[in-house]
Amino acid sequence: MEDEMLADGRTLVELIEAEGWEVTDLELTAYESPWADEDDPEASVTISARKPYVDEDDEDDEDSPFKLQ
Numbered sequence: 449m450e451d452e453m454l455a456d457g458r459t460l461v462e463l464i465e466a467e468g469w470e471v472t473d474l475e476l477t478a479y480e481s482p483w484a485d486e487d488d489p490e491a492s493v494t495i496s497a498r499k500p501y502v503d504e505d506d507e508d509d510e511d512s513p514f515k516l517q
Contacts, residue, residue, distance in 0.1 A: 453478055453491045460493060469497040 457476045464471055473496040481490050 449489060450478065456491070457493055460495065464495065464497055469499045471495060471497045 453476060457474060461471050461474060473494075475494040476491060477493075478489050478491045480487065
């Protein structure tokens with residue numbers, strides 16, 4: 449079961465990276481739900497990713513309020 453969860457996590461990372469994002473952190477948590485009557489484990493995934501957006505028109509604008517100095 450753990451191998452299947454890890455494979456699913458890798459698939460999610462591949463999908464995100466295919467869209468141009470850089471995955472910076474991934475947390476995969478497996479647990480048994482206290483609300484479900486089933487004994488099947490569940491998993492939750494938290495993914496942090498970054499993707500820079502470069503505005504070609506404002507690239508030379510040093511006075512941009514969105515640029516850290």
